[in-house]
Each structure stands twice: as structure tokens, then as C-alpha cells.
Amino acid sequence: MDSGELPPLRRMIDPDAALRLVLKSVTRHPPQRLPLHEICGLQLAEEIRADRDYPPFPRAMMDGYAVRVADAAATIEVVGEVAAGCIVKTPVREGCCLEIMTGAPCPPGTEAVVQKEHVRRSGSQVTLPKEIKPGCHIAPRGSECRGGVVVLRPGDTITPLATAVIASTGLETVLVTRRPSLAVITTGTELVSPGSEPAPGQIRDSNGPMLVAMVRDLRIEKPLHLHVSDSEDEILQALNKVAKYDIVLLTGGVSVGNHDLVPRVLQDFGAEAVFYKVRQKPGKPLLMAKRGSQLLFGLPGNPLACHLCFHRYVAAAIRLMEGKAPVLTPVSATLMAAVQPKKGKTYFLAARADRADEASNSWRLHPLHGVSSADVFTSSKANCYAEVPPGCSEIPAGEVLLFTWIGAAPWPN
Amino acid sequence: MDSGELPPLRRMIDPDAALRLVLKSVTRHPPQRLPLHEICGLQLAEEIRADRDYPPFPRAMMDGYAVRVADAAATIEVVGEVAAGCIVKTPVREGCCLEIMTGAPCPPGTEAVVQKEHVRRSGSQVTLPKEIKPGCHIAPRGSECRGGVVVLRPGDTITPLATAVIASTGLETVLVTRRPSLAVITTGTELVSPGSEPAPGQIRDSNGPMLVAMVRDLRIEKPLHLHVSDSEDEILQALNKVAKYDIVLLTGGVSVGNHDLVPRVLQDFGAEAVFYKVRQKPGKPLLMAKRGSQLLFGLPGNPLACHLCFHRYVAAAIRLMEGKAPVLTPVSATLMAAVQPKKGKTYFLAARADRADEASNSWRLHPLHGVSSADVFTSSKANCYAEVPPGCSEIPAGEVLLFTWIGAAPWPN
Numbered sequence: 107m108d109s110g111e112l113p114p115l116r117r118m119i120d121p122d123a124a125l126r127l128v129l130k131s132v133t134r135h136p137p138q139r140l141p142l143h144e145i146c147g148l149q150l151a152e153e154i155r156a157d158r159d160y161p162p163f164p165r166a167m168m169d170g171y172a173v174r175v176a177d178a179a180a181t182i183e184v185v186g187e188v189a190a191g192c193i194v195k196t197p198v199r200e201g202c203c204l205e206i207m208t209g210a211p212c213p214p215g216t217e218a219v220v221q222k223e224h225v226r227r228s229g230s231q232v233t234l235p236k237e238i239k240p241g242c243h244i245a246p247r248g249s250e251c252r253g254g255v256v257v258l259r260p261g262d263t264i265t266p267l268a269t270a271v272i273a274s275t276g277l278e279t280v281l282v283t284r285r286p287s288l289a290v291i292t293t294g295t296e297l298v299s300p301g302s303e304p305a306p307g308q309i310r311d312s313n314g315p316m317l318v319a320m321v322r323d324l325r326i327e328k329p330l331h332l333h334v335s336d337s338e339d340e341i342l343q344a345l346n347k348v349a350k351y352d353i354v355l356l357t358g359g360v361s362v363g364n365h366d367l368v369p370r371v372l373q374d375f376g377a378e379a380v381f382y383k384v385r386q387k388p389g390k391p392l393l394m395a396k397r398g399s400q401l402l403f404g405l406p407g408n409p410l411a412c413h414l415c416f417h418r419y420v421a422a423a424i425r426l427m428e429g430k431a432p433v434l435t436p437v438s439a440t441l442m443a444a445v446q447p448k449k450g451k452t453y454f455l456a457a458r459a460d461r462a463d464e465a466s467n468s469w470r471l472h473p474l475h476g477v478s479s480a481d482v483f484t485s486s487k488a489n490c491y492a493e494v495p496p497g498c499s500e501i502p503a504g505e506v507l508l509f510t511w512i513g514a515a516p517w518p519n
Numbered sequence: 520m521d522s523g524e525l526p527p528l529r530r531m532i533d534p535d536a537a538l539r540l541v542l543k544s545v546t547r548h549p550p551q552r553l554p555l556h557e558i559c560g561l562q563l564a565e566e567i568r569a570d571r572d573y574p575p576f577p578r579a580m581m582d583g584y585a586v587r588v589a590d591a592a593a594t595i596e597v598v599g600e601v602a603a604g605c606i607v608k609t610p611v612r613e614g615c616c617l618e619i620m621t622g623a624p625c626p627p628g629t630e631a632v633v634q635k636e637h638v639r640r641s642g643s644q645v646t647l648p649k650e651i652k653p654g655c656h657i658a659p660r661g662s663e664c665r666g667g668v669v670v671l672r673p674g675d676t677i678t679p680l681a682t683a684v685i686a687s688t689g690l691e692t693v694l695v696t697r698r699p700s701l702a703v704i705t706t707g708t709e710l711v712s713p714g715s716e717p718a719p720g721q722i723r724d725s726n727g728p729m730l731v732a733m734v735r736d737l738r739i740e741k742p743l744h745l746h747v748s749d750s751e752d753e754i755l756q757a758l759n760k761v762a763k764y765d766i767v768l769l770t771g772g773v774s775v776g777n778h779d780l781v782p783r784v785l786q787d788f789g790a791e792a793v794f795y796k797v798r799q800k801p802g803k804p805l806l807m808a809k810r811g812s813q814l815l816f817g818l819p820g821n822p823l824a825c826h827l828c829f830h831r832y833v834a835a836a837i838r839l840m841e842g843k844a845p846v847l848t849p850v851s852a853t854l855m856a857a858v859q860p861k862k863g864k865t866y867f868l869a870a871r872a873d874r875a876d877e878a879s880n881s882w883r884l885h886p887l888h889g890v891s892s893a894d895v896f897t898s899s900k901a902n903c904y905a906e907v908p909p910g911c912s913e914i915p916a917g918e919v920l921l922f923t924w925i926g927a928a929p930w931p932n
Contacts, residue, residue, distance in 0.1 A: 142713060142732075143735070147736065161893070163719070169777075190708065190720075191720050192709075208821075209709055209771075245890070250890055251894075257896055262899075265925070266925075267822075267823075267895050267899045268900075269725075270822050270895040271725070271899045273727075274722070276714065277713065296603035297604075300555060300685075300687075300689060301691040304575070307604050309574070309622075309687070312684070312686040315555045317679075319555075319558075319559035319678075320679045322556070322559060364618070366620075408622075409680075435874060461848060464848065466851070467881065468880065477663055478658050482687065483684055486671065486680045513678075
């Protein structure tokens, strides 16, 4: 990145400018070859062609009888059986037929498959219905897909149905845009692990488990989590341990306090700051840096601020690295309680969205204001963030705001 | 289940009746205790109370100085420093102050914290601003949450923020509604694995990889997949291997062909059929059975039919077992191409939904009709199923249909 374009550090930038800088810093990685059971949800990085016609043979689509159309209404002899997986060379001639199972290749001369339920069988003979349409219940060779045709393209999202397509064409592995690797370093001498009893003045680390949950929610299965004290040496050692990770999240130590060592240590580590401080609430003291293709985020130590910064900036970087649209489209909703904007700062309001009614696509937005950017209690049921533009006058209930869903949340009911 | 309420087997039932029978067959399992990093997205099965006040001490919310309000505009002595994690007993008296870091406990006598940026420091002295509001930048003890208060309830979805709440209160494990275990048994002598070259009449197994992808998409990480030939012995052996799984999916062999052994083998296995055949397209020959608390689904062998049956019935059972709302709320969308309903059957139409425009919550529905219920090529980009009620007359483009998202798909952009 041209440093001439960098906003001066220590001068706050707008949330949208910060997001643009994050996305501009993302390096796309070379694609990775993965087995079928690991590719669902990723973006394909190669073209897939049908290796043959599908179906590869005229296929029976019902359990029944392979017949000639001229035998409609006649009583004819059943001269054999075709199971799926078998090739039967006995031809179907007028006056005789073969019993055939769903999925089996039609024998030569088959003009239609008559459903088992539509014939009267008696011993080795069947009486056929009065009318038989040519081609009925036969999927002709190549009718689903012709050999050589491109069936999936680079950039396509691999759905379970796309996995079925890939499996059909005989591939056991495919090239995909890989997920980034991610490490979390929590800093703070005041933090103890969740299972420990805090001494006076201490608190338990909640950012570590929260960030690990957010990362796993985006399907990155094994984020590394290290915890270090407020010591330049310890932080630098931890950074050296995670030097190969694509994304590093540090929490705490990014403010202006005497023990906020992260900005300094990042410099010693050889990382170049991209921006520092964003005109937003919560999460003002957000720091972003780069070291080669590695992205480093200095997230605020206050849990709600840390959560918002992951939601808005880190998740966007992850999605872009995975070849996806980085920014989720906002959804409009009716505000259910008044909201007080912040002066000169965009307010990202944790909220719960639910449907206004079953029959419509309208959403209601229930604000979950915390008492501070450390308050995770009030916000624990949030499923979205509403964006409240800077301003002075209260936004009354009934107004429309835009929100984005948190995480890889399934559609809420 | 009272067998008197069962619809007669071998008589087709409606899709909604089938769904009701699936949900009625679900047994809720006893909750399971899991560590913090595995609970995200699950439903809590116990009450969580705050173990203490939060914050546990009056906490500085900014880097700055712990002062008395009476010292506004005065130049006073800095007599010490309080870092996060430390308890400093030096009281704050008029005429002096302590430097304090974000997150640190305020020393006795602190009336406000003045931001570092709002003072003029010179050596060991600082000049304070003209006005200092009492309580400014202090989070009083218990202001976020009082000790003993219920912070999360049984049935709450564990979001990453809820994980932070649980970690704060000192728990390393919690009781959650557990995910069901799931095994897939693909049947069919005609199937070879994706990496093999099919002999004439054979095809590659695409249902196995597809179902594994669908199961993993719902966050059940290790579904078992077995493949067996069309042999009663082999199918029964496979069933005995998966006797302890909560849900078993069998594919193929559920139709009326001579080699469709699944209904018979399920009976030998001691499973009681709940229903067989649903008035729907695709997926008519769906079979559902129960053995104790185990649910067994005989899914059709045609891939698209198999996919729809998982989407509509199996996924609902999984969600209910996990304590979630089993049925996703349908979304309304404008049909972008005409659709021909099926006579006497509900047609579940694979489709792609996208936004009508950025600013609204309206959706457009692009049908992805396959040429048959085996055609995964046409439908591979589907992200939803639209429900087309039984009927005879074409539904023109521009009409509104209801659809449900497929899988745990994130909100599409």
C-alpha cells in the first residue's frame, strides 16, 4: 500500500474509511486442493466439466416395465429383469418386455417405461395400459448434462448440491479458495482464565472465548488462542509464535494508557500500522496493521467493543480472503424503542431483530443498549448491529434503521 | 406413538402431515456438559447467574486520572499510578490524584476519571479541566450486572456474546442441549465411489458426499458414512453398526422395485414404520421409521429428491433435537419465471433467491427446474426451495411464492 494514501495515524477515521482500508490490505492466497467432505461453503477455484453424458445411458425413472409403445393394451411376456447397475443386452421387441428398476439402463429397443402400479401382472405376463407415451419415464442419455459441458465455475459457492455434481463427475478433491488461519492473543495482566478465581482488581478473560466462538462461527475450525501479560517481551514472543498465521487478533493494550504496549510491540515486530482509531462507538481504539500479507488487528479490550470490531472489520477481511462478498447487505427494520445517536461518531447498536409478522418480510429492531462498551450482559441476545449515524437528536421508535446480521447466523425465525 | 393415529402405510400422505409425524417422533435427549469453545450456536440447558457484581469494583473506563470533583481547574500532584489488575489503597484526596488505566479499579475517594487527553501534564503535576462531572468515566460496581442475577436462561441460544457472559461468570463448561449423532448408509449395487471409474450401467455415488455436506452444514461435525450393496444382509449389518446413532439416513432402495430392500430390512431391524410415501415432487418414496428413540429415514436414491427430503424433514428433526424451532419461517418472493404446479402433489422447486434491490427487503425467486429428480446439475446453485401448492394452471412470473432457505445458509447478499 502506498503510505502516501494512509491517513495520519492517531487521527480518527470514519468507520467506512476504516473498512475500505481493511479490505484494501487483504492479500488473496493461492487456492488449495481439498477433499469432498471439506469443501462445502467454500468458493470453487477451478472449472468443473462433465466427464461424460448424464445420465450415461437411457435411465429408467420408475420401477416398472421396459416396453414398446405398440404393445399398449396388450398382454405380453416378461422375458427378463434389469436391476440398477446391470447392463442387459436382451432387446425389447414387440410382444415382450423386461421388468426394470429405477436407475437401471434401459435395454436396447425400449420405447417407454410403464410404472409397476399401472400394469396387471399375472405369472410371467403383464397387461399394459391402453395408452403408452413414447419416452415415458425414460431419462435419455445426456438429458441432464452433456459430456464436456462446464457444470461449475471458479467463484461458485460449493453448496451440497454442487458437492453432488463434483462427486458425480468423479473428482475426489477440488481447488478451492482457502479459509484463512487465525490466531488470538489476549493481553492484560488483570485477566485470569474463566476457571480461575480473580484476585481483587482482576477479572476473567471473556474476550478470548468470545473471539474463538466468533471465529469458529465463521467455520474457521481451529483458531489458536494465546494469553500474555502486559509485557513487551511476552507480546513479542507471542507474535513470533503466530508469524505464519494469516490473521492475528490482539485484544487489549491498544489505548493510550502506560501499559498499552500493543502499538509499540507491533512496530518492533515489523508490522506497518494501517490505521489507528475509528470514529465509532463502541470500539474507538481499533488498530490495524500489516506485515507482509499478514493482517494484525489490535482490538479494544472492552468486550462489546471487541465484538463489534470483529463483526464489522475482521469478519469482512475473512470473507474477502475466502473469495466471498466481504460486506453483508444491510436489512431495514422498524426501530421498537428510541435511540440516542452519538455526537460525531457512528453508533453501532447491538440489537435483536425479529419478524414483524409471519406473512411479511418486515423486521423489527429491539435495541440492546449496554451500559458501557464492557457490558456483555445486556447485549448477549443480540443477533445484529444497527448502524446509527452521528447526530444529536433522538431517533424515535417507529423510524427505519439498517442493520447487519451478526456472524454466519442462520436466518432467524 | 399410538398406532391408531398412524396413517395407513403405503398410502401417500401430505407433506405437512409427514412433517408433523417426523416432529412427533423426536425424542429430546438429556442435556450434555460441554466446554466453552464447543457451545456456540447451541441452546443452553441450565440457568446462569452472575457469581458477583459486574464490574466487581468501580472501574476506570478511560486512561486518565482518578480525581476529586473539587479539584476542577486546579493544578495538582500525581501521587501514584493504578494499572488494570492492581488494587491501590492510596486514597484520592483533594489536591492530589492518581494516574489510572482503562479497566483498573478506582482507588478509594475517586469521584471521577478525567481523560488523559483532557489534562495538561507537566512533570509530576497535572492541570485539570474547568468542569468535572461526578462519576464521569467510572463504571460503578455492579452497574453492568448485580451478583446473583440470572444472566442466561435454559433455551437461550449461546451467541459469542453469551459465551463471553458465561466465561465472565467463571464457568468452563455448561449444560447444553446436545447435537444429535448421525449416520448415512448409502445403498445400491449400481453405485461406485466418486474416485472410481463406473462400469457400464453404474454411476458414482453423489448422495453420500451430498448428505455428509448437508449434515456438516448444520454443524454436526462427524457424520458416519457407510456404503452397502443391495443385499438384505449387508444393509442389516450396517444398521447394527449404527444402532447407537440418534438419526440414520438410508438412501436408495425405498421404492417398489424388486431390489428395494430397505422397508423390509428396517422391519427386521425392529424399526416401526411411521409413514411411507409423501404427496410431493420430488421425493415421493420417502420412508420414515423409529426404533426406540432412533429416527430412521429411507431417503429416495434420486439426488434431488434425497436433497429435498433432507432439507424439509431431516433438518427439521435435527433442529428440534437441538432445542431449536424446527421449521424455518418461509420468506415471500416474486417469481421471476412461470412455474407449472404438479397435479395432486406439492412441488418443492429448487430455486435461487436474491434481493430485488439493495434498499428493500424484497426477494426475487429464480426457478432452477431440474429435468428430473436426479438432475443436480441444473439445481446446483439453489439456495432455497419454493413451495408450489398442487394445481393445474401455470403460475405466471410476477406472482408471489413462499420459500425457505436451504441449510444453515448465512444471509445471502
